[in-house]
Amino acid sequence: MSPGLPFPQAAAALVEIGREAYGRGWLPATSGNLSCRIDADSLAITVSGRHKGQLSVADIMRVDLEGRALDPQRPSAETLLHTQLYRHFPELGAVLHTHSVNATVLSRMVGEALPLHDLELLKAFQGIDTHEIELLLPVFANDQDMVRLAARVARWLDTDPVPPGYLIAGHGLYSWGNSVENAARHLEAFEFLFECELAMKRVSAP
Amino acid sequence: MSPGLPFPQAAAALVEIGREAYGRGWLPATSGNLSCRIDADSLAITVSGRHKGQLSVADIMRVDLEGRALDPQRPSAETLLHTQLYRHFPELGAVLHTHSVNATVLSRMVGEALPLHDLELLKAFQGIDTHEIELLLPVFANDQDMVRLAARVARWLDTDPVPPGYLIAGHGLYSWGNSVENAARHLEAFEFLFECELAMKRVSAP
Amino acid sequence: MSPGLPFPQAAAALVEIGREAYGRGWLPATSGNLSCRIDADSLAITVSGRHKGQLSVADIMRVDLEGRALDPQRPSAETLLHTQLYRHFPELGAVLHTHSVNATVLSRMVGEALPLHDLELLKAFQGIDTHEIELLLPVFANDQDMVRLAARVARWLDTDPVPPGYLIAGHGLYSWGNSVENAARHLEAFEFLFECELAMKRVSAP
Amino acid sequence: MSPGLPFPQAAAALVEIGREAYGRGWLPATSGNLSCRIDADSLAITVSGRHKGQLSVADIMRVDLEGRALDPQRPSAETLLHTQLYRHFPELGAVLHTHSVNATVLSRMVGEALPLHDLELLKAFQGIDTHEIELLLPVFANDQDMVRLAARVARWLDTDPVPPGYLIAGHGLYSWGNSVENAARHLEAFEFLFECELAMKRVSAP
Numbered sequence: 001m002s003p004g005l006p007f008p009q010a011a012a013a014l015v016e017i018g019r020e021a022y023g024r025g026w027l028p029a030t031s032g033n034l035s036c037r038i039d040a041d042s043l044a045i046t047v048s049g050r051h052k053g054q055l056s057v058a059d060i061m062r063v064d065l066e067g068r069a070l071d072p073q074r075p076s077a078e079t080l081l082h083t084q085l086y087r088h089f090p091e092l093g094a095v096l097h098t099h100s101v102n103a104t105v106l107s108r109m110v111g112e113a114l115p116l117h118d119l120e121l122l123k124a125f126q127g128i129d130t131h132e133i134e135l136l137l138p139v140f141a142n143d144q145d146m147v148r149l150a151a152r153v154a155r156w157l158d159t160d161p162v163p164p165g166y167l168i169a170g171h172g173l174y175s176w177g178n179s180v181e182n183a184a185r186h187l188e189a190f191e192f193l194f195e196c197e198l199a200m201k202r203v204s205a206p
Numbered sequence: 207m208s209p210g211l212p213f214p215q216a217a218a219a220l221v222e223i224g225r226e227a228y229g230r231g232w233l234p235a236t237s238g239n240l241s242c243r244i245d246a247d248s249l250a251i252t253v254s255g256r257h258k259g260q261l262s263v264a265d266i267m268r269v270d271l272e273g274r275a276l277d278p279q280r281p282s283a284e285t286l287l288h289t290q291l292y293r294h295f296p297e298l299g300a301v302l303h304t305h306s307v308n309a310t311v312l313s314r315m316v317g318e319a320l321p322l323h324d325l326e327l328l329k330a331f332q333g334i335d336t337h338e339i340e341l342l343l344p345v346f347a348n349d350q351d352m353v354r355l356a357a358r359v360a361r362w363l364d365t366d367p368v369p370p371g372y373l374i375a376g377h378g379l380y381s382w383g384n385s386v387e388n389a390a391r392h393l394e395a396f397e398f399l400f401e402c403e404l405a406m407k408r409v410s411a412p
Numbered sequence: 413m414s415p416g417l418p419f420p421q422a423a424a425a426l427v428e429i430g431r432e433a434y435g436r437g438w439l440p441a442t443s444g445n446l447s448c449r450i451d452a453d454s455l456a457i458t459v460s461g462r463h464k465g466q467l468s469v470a471d472i473m474r475v476d477l478e479g480r481a482l483d484p485q486r487p488s489a490e491t492l493l494h495t496q497l498y499r500h501f502p503e504l505g506a507v508l509h510t511h512s513v514n515a516t517v518l519s520r521m522v523g524e525a526l527p528l529h530d531l532e533l534l535k536a537f538q539g540i541d542t543h544e545i546e547l548l549l550p551v552f553a554n555d556q557d558m559v560r561l562a563a564r565v566a567r568w569l570d571t572d573p574v575p576p577g578y579l580i581a582g583h584g585l586y587s588w589g590n591s592v593e594n595a596a597r598h599l600e601a602f603e604f605l606f607e608c609e610l611a612m613k614r615v616s617a618p
Numbered sequence: 619m620s621p622g623l624p625f626p627q628a629a630a631a632l633v634e635i636g637r638e639a640y641g642r643g644w645l646p647a648t649s650g651n652l653s654c655r656i657d658a659d660s661l662a663i664t665v666s667g668r669h670k671g672q673l674s675v676a677d678i679m680r681v682d683l684e685g686r687a688l689d690p691q692r693p694s695a696e697t698l699l700h701t702q703l704y705r706h707f708p709e710l711g712a713v714l715h716t717h718s719v720n721a722t723v724l725s726r727m728v729g730e731a732l733p734l735h736d737l738e739l740l741k742a743f744q745g746i747d748t749h750e751i752e753l754l755l756p757v758f759a760n761d762q763d764m765v766r767l768a769a770r771v772a773r774w775l776d777t778d779p780v781p782p783g784y785l786i787a788g789h790g791l792y793s794w795g796n797s798v799e800n801a802a803r804h805l806e807a808f809e810f811l812f813e814c815e816l817a818m819k820r821v822s823a824p
Contacts, residue, residue: 025604028536028600028601028604029536029597029598029600029601029604030536031532031533031536099532099533099604101604101607101608101611102611104531104532104533104608105608105611105612105615108530108612109612109615118314118348118375118376119310119377120237120305120310120348120374120376120377120378121234121235121237121305121310124234124235124236124237129350130350131348131350131376131377142530142532142543144541144542144543144544168532169530170530170531170532170543171531171532171543172532185235185236186235188234188235189234189235191234192231192234192235192305192307195307196307196310196311198611198615199307199308199311199404200311200314200315201615202408202614202615202820203311203315203404203407203408324726324760324787324788325722325788325789326649326717326722326760326786326788326789326790327646327647327649327717327722330646330647330648330649335762336762337760337762337788337789338762391647391648392647394646394647395646395647398643398646398647398719401719402719402722402723405719405720405723405816406726406727408820409723409727409816409819437810440739440742440806440809440810441739441742441803441804441806441810442742442803443738443739443742511738511739511810513813513814513817514817516737516739516814517817517818517821520736520818521818521821554736554738554749556747556748556749556750580738581736582736582737582738582749583737583738583749610817610821613821614820614821
């Protein structure tokens with residue numbers, strides 16, 4: 001019923017997804033943070049400032065859904081952006097915040113939203129079964145004040161429906177899913193679509 | 207005589223080609239499907255929705271040449287596009303449907319066909335022994351209705367000669383060969399040629 | 413207190429960072445050199461002309477802070493650019509000189525400095541905690557005369573503050589940090605930012 | 619004195635360089651061929667049509683300096699382009715013919731020669747010790763007639779000095795050196811320089 005995983009399995013899943021996503025260049029220079037639901041009241045999240053390609057269980061800590069540490073380490077300042085998603089979507093299993101070059105660059109180019117359409121890979125997102133839709137991925141202005149940034153995200157989350165992700169300008173992507181596997185598939189699909197969009201922008205019309 | 211492989215070898219070949227092609231970014235986010243002929247009446251094909259970089263034999267099933275399941279799993283909706291090729295080409299050994307960024311992007315840019323010429327690597331396609339030809343790779347409009355899409359492909363297959371592949375716009379590539387090795391070489395050659403074409407489009411004339 | 417490492421650990425750290433950075437294409441064709449402080453008076457540095465992806469301890473030698481060999485091998489001509497940094501920053505632990513395509517290309521395009529701003533990843537640099545700054549990365553003209561080149565770098569080092577790196581036009585990047593880990597994080601951040609800058613230059617305004 | 623290697627070592631070196639260069643995308647779809655001098659009268663060369671990333675000793679054969687097979691397999695049609703280099707340069711140890719996307723694309727764009735200058739990595743070529751030179755890499759028209767193509771190359775080889783490589787339009791690169799290691803360094807340097815040149819062409823002037 002619950003999408004959560006016991007802490008050891010949650011931590012192992014984050015170590016593995018960190019290794020994979022770092023290897024693809026999506027978590028450079030200790031950037032990004034990754035989380036996985038444990039149960040209705042807590043989640044596992046990466047400790048601030050760690051090398052995401054070389055995580056071990058000691059780099060994962062528990063926080064409650066308000067972002068308060070349940071372990072002695074310091075959670076990342078961006079923990080708040082994770083916990084608001086788990087509070088909003090009871091079925092949510094994992095949140096992946098990544099910093100790829102393509103997400104960074106597109107988020108500075110497209111204004112308030114990136115429209116995605118006419119691409120078969122949109123079907124990789126849960127609940128989408130055709131390429132004949134337009135998905136609007138919002139881009140929020142970057143902000144070092146997490147409360148203010150979370151408030152902007154909250155207003156968007158109250159719209160319906162929302163795609164399983166958003167961009168922060170010059171900063172990166174938040175993506176999520178009902179399990180670590182789903183979130184990873186959504187992340188992979190977003191990054192594929194970003195690369196397509198940038199490739200199309202690079203080539204002038206025929 | 208028959209280009210087919212017994213099911214265990216066919217499945218092992220698809221697991222391996224899935225791992226390779228996923229590693230190159232050609233099968234992202236559970237997209238694509240891969241098949242290999244078993245005999246005159248059946249083929250092995252990937253089960254719908256599986257991670258193509260982590261396939262095991264349990265992710266491969268048998269279908270007949272009309273696309274009917276011979277095993278309890280659900281075949282992909284696109285199985286029809288595979289089986290029409292095996293029916294059309296008795297000597298066909300394998301079909302690889304992939305979703306690379308370059309195939310996706312080019313297929314949305316080039317109109318009804320991608321012309322390929324003056325490239326030595328065209329000689330990688332079976333039966334071609336010079337760069338001094340022009341190969342026209344057709345691009346079909348994307349369609350969630352597989353019967354309608356297969357009918358458009360069928361009309362093109364009846365022309366002669368056809369290159370060992372076609373594009374679907376915003377979707378990806380179908381490529382094939384008389385063995386898994388041949389199909390893999392054709393796929394690799396198409397992806398190389400796509401990257402060349404996109405690179406040439408990116409640079410303005412000298 | 414001292415940021416140095418005993419020679420065997422310093423050499424092992426350089427072997428590892430060489431393998432990593434070569435694998436990413438930042439040290440092609442025996443280019444580049446890598447150093448790590450041993451103590452207040454000496455450092456470990458790669459011997460001239462070695463394959464940086466296949467270093468062993470035998471490819472690492474000791475020099476003093478004036479660049480004089482403390483071991484029988486020949487230090488690289490660019491050793492002088494390393495030692496001036498260790499003399500200038502007593503807390504410096506490592507210097508990484510790399511030759512990526514992006515550093516080479518950007519350094520020939522941007523004039524006297526590359527401005528970096530509005531990018532969250534600027535926070536990867538020690539002492540920076542916001543994206544709302546502008547970091548000016550200087551670009552020095554390339555020169556085979558190391559004394560003359562070092563003199564130009566020295567004048568810039570006397571300005572305050574300096575980012576943990578500089579470019580040489582058509583040549584590459586020098587980056588550094590208080591430990592090998594810090595220097596590696598700075599290098600990774602610079603290369604990420606270079607890729608972003610080039611990607612943005614490639615796409616015309618929307 | 620002789621730059622040659624006994625056949626078993628020559629074959630092992632070609633297997634390894636094939637694996638490396640295939641992994642970088644420089645030998646796609648069975649393209650390319652690799653050779654290494656055995657002695658004054660013979661060389662080891664890859665058999666035609668083999669997968670260059672999965673070579674074994676059985677994929678390497680011996681030919682004399684006129685290109686005649688000394689083993690039962692069929693040498694590649696392009697063997698003639700290898701043997702003319704060994705005849706011309708008595709000190710030559712290895713020839714690597716590769717098909718990268720960048721070599722293919724640049725060779726179709728730059729006319730009769732690719733000028734390379736103001737790049738520190740030019741120093742990777744044997745005998746060059748400054749970036750302040752201009753190296754002119756010739757581009758020959760592609761031709762399926764190897765005798766005719768070799769004659770054009772021969773006229774260029776008689777000029778002095780020549781860089782350790784040339785391009786064939788829409789086809790790829792020949793590069794060489796006095797040992798397999800030198801040839802591999804030259805290949806890596808050429809590919810780095812090609813990537814720089816293409817990156818610079820992609821970005822309009824600042």
